[in-house]
Amino acid sequence: MTTFLFDGDDTAPVTILLAHGAGASMDSPSMTATAKALAAAGFQVARFEFHYMAARRYGQRKPPPRAETVNPEYIKAIANLRARGVAGKLIIGGKSMGGRVASMVADEMFAKGEIAGLVCLGYPFHPPGKPEQLRTKHLAGLKTPTLIFQGTRDEFGTPDEVAGYGLADSIEVIWLEDGDHDLKPRKSISGFSTGDHLKMVAEKVWGWAERLQRT
Secondary structure, rough: OOOOOOEOOOOOEEEEEEEEOOOOOOHHHHHHHHHHHHHHHHOEEEEEOHHHHHHHHOOOOOOOOOHHHHHHHHHHHEEEEEEHOOOOOOEEEOHHHHHHHHHHHHHHHHEEEOOOOOEEEOOOOOOOOOOOOOOOOOHOOOOOOOEOOOOOOOOOHHHHHHOOOOOOOEEEEEEEOOOOOOOOOOHHOOOHHHHHHHHHHHHHHHHHHHHHHOO
């Protein structure tokens, strides 16, 4: 059974299921701040860990596996969350690798009516310094309504690079000024804080989710 961390009201009309990035747990400061910002906007947020990350809590230092190998774990997390009686619509997503995995299972789940949309935070379009190693093939035909939040300083995909990827019409990319891979800006340069960016993320997701509920 999947272990979840919950934030927000369990009667919220929309629940967001989030998976972590390759190197940080579900309760990392970045994931926690994101979950709390989304909960403050009115969502219920559920976080979970892939097996390799959960094993680290017991001293097993397993490296991150290939993202596609944990697709079944994400699908299982959706089923286990539904089994808990989560009401309302479900949006899936995650940070970096977690968002990438969610994007790889999204269309299957969307076609079955299991989810209403996808939210990716800092999508790893390519490894840093290796722009030729794209992770975008499945995004060209993605049918699931999708929001991708990306910092303009993200080494995993810059505005100029992403503009040439030919992403599906279902995907909207929202750029956060001076944000890095964790969406963190340099306040002295941008005038924004991480909290400012996360509040904007939550507000954008809320407005988008309201539109999804009307469809």
